[in-house]
Amino acid sequence: MSFKDRVERDNGKVFLDTRFFAESRTVRYDGEEYPDIPVSLQETGEDERQQKADDHAQGFFLVRAVLFCSRKDLAGVMPEQGTWIEINSPEAPNFFERYRVISSFCEMSMLRIELEVAGQ
Numbered sequence: 001m002s003f004k005d006r007v008e009r010d011n012g013k014v015f016l017d018t019r020f021f022a023e024s025r026t027v028r029y030d031g032e033e034y035p036d037i038p039v040s041l042q043e044t045g046e047d048e049r050q051q052k053a054d055d056h057a058q059g060f061f062l063v064r065a066v067l068f069c070s071r072k073d074l075a076g077v078m079p080e081q082g083t084w085i086e087i088n089s090p091e092a093p094n095f096f097e098r099y100r101v102i103s104s105f106c107e108m109s110m111l112r113i114e115l116e117v118a119g120q
Helices: 003-015
Strands: 023-029 032-043 061-070 084-088 096-107 110-119
Touching (some): 003 061
Antiparallel strands (some): 023 032, 032 061
């Protein structure tokens, strides 16, 4: 087994294991729905939020998050910058938060997708 194969296996057995770091979420992207896939969604803390430079309204911030998931679980799709992705809430499975893709990167079959959403 190659190093790359071992890393891919470990991603699934540890980082994307719902008993440890991941949660089962439904993801919607580009008209497709990917139900109950293991993801790790890491949102920034309140103190890390930044106000948009061109927005002068008080209380309007750009919430940033990073989504980690297996590219295989998104049917091999690589989300593109500027597109929208929706991820359901673990507390309310029928509620989907909508995020704009800032960037996406794939290494050894693991997607790292940087996201933003307007919030108050």
